[in-house]
Amino acid sequence: MTFWLAPMEGLMDFSLREIVSRYGHIDLAVSEFVRVVDLPLPESVFLAQVPELAHGGITKYGTPIRVQLLGSDPEALLANAKTALAMGSHGVDFNFGCPSKTVNRHCGGAALLKEPDRIYNILHHIKSNLPANTSLSAKMRLGFDDTSKSLDVALAVAYAGFDTLVVHGRTKRQGYKPPADWEAIGKIKQAVRIKVIANGDIFTQDAYRRCLEVTGCTDVMIGRGAVYQPNLIAQLAHGDNPLAWQEILQLLLDYQNLMHFDGFPERHIPGRVKQWVKLLGAAHEQGTELFSDLKHLQDLNSVKKHIQNELSQYPIHSMLR
Ligand SMILES: Cc1cc2nc3c(=O)[nH]c(=O)nc-3n(C[C@H](O)[C@H](O)[C@H](O)COP(=O)(O)O)c2cc1C
Structure with missing residues (x-):
């Protein structure tokens, strides 16, 4: 296997x-x-x-x-x-x-x-x-x-x-x-x-x-x-449990930070994040909404802020399971 x-x-x-x-x-x-x-x-x-x-x-x-x-x-x-x-x-x-x-x-x-x-x-x-x-x-x-x-x-x-x-x-x-x-x-x-x-x-x-x-x-x-x-x-x-939406949001932030840290050209980072979010729409209702919010944002900071804002709506303990 x-x-x-x-x-x-x-x-x-x-x-x-x-x-x-x-x-x-x-x-x-x-x-x-x-x-x-x-x-x-x-x-x-x-x-x-x-x-x-x-x-x-x-x-x-x-x-x-x-x-x-x-x-x-x-x-x-x-x-x-x-x-x-x-x-x-x-x-x-x-x-x-x-x-x-x-x-x-x-x-x-x-x-x-x-x-x-x-x-x-x-x-x-x-x-x-x-x-x-x-x-x-x-x-x-x-x-x-x-x-x-x-x-x-x-x-x-x-x-x-x-x-x-x-x-x-x-x-x-x-x-x-x-x-x-x-x-x-x-x-x-x-x-x-x-x-x-x-x-x-x-x-x-x-x-x-x-x-x-x-x-x-x-x-x-x-x-x-x-x-x-x-x-x-x-x-x-x-047999691990599926990740909750807020955990995926955190991963989207980690992804941007990692790309930044790895020296990936900054202008291409929003595109990669949007590509991931677009695909998330096929499996998570929230992904479709998030994609329509992000698709017109061009710079990394706006993308990041939007995701941080969405994540802040979840209680912190929901991330600590
Ligand atoms: C965005 C995207 C890019 C892909 N790029 C490659 C690639 O570089 N090489 C390759 O052999 N297959 C590529 N594929 C095909 C995947 O490796 C895989 O065969 C296909 O998505 C079916 O598997 P899945 O249903 O698990 O996604 C790509 C698929 C997607 C969705």
């Missing part, structure tokens, strides 16, 4: 990983993708996106980090995988699910799901040129427009010698439309002998149980659920 924290570009950054990993029970966190075109990137690019690499490749609370690479050039992916590993990344993950148009025009991310042979060639090249014990994973969606090639893609990853496959149970065309197709993940799990990690729509204890039942997997990756409830993985692994 393992829990991986999902990569979420523009959201699950160094500071949010620190907040989420406080609650423990995360076996591995995959970084936001590092985009690879055709050149080896300097270490500074990796450090900017994955600052944990300067601290043994773990968060402040000890969660190991794995760099995710996004691209299609086998040589460049290999060179950058070597850099990430030399810098302390706990294995390397390769992205075959990103739906972004710019990425797909350059034939990376989900676009490659149309070409399982190409995925095999890329991954086989990488696997054959790294030490045999390097832990390598790929993250796929079920397909681009439809699921007809999902098993071929999964087999390509397995035959290339990768040890783990994360499957987000949707095609690129489906975007994030619910529900995730856990049955399709189950079919992939039956078709390959490597570890298959189920991903998509695990937001509650009940969904977690059903996902394990339907997919036959024992391992899951959690994305948005850990944004709705930052201790969701501890809830699933250890």
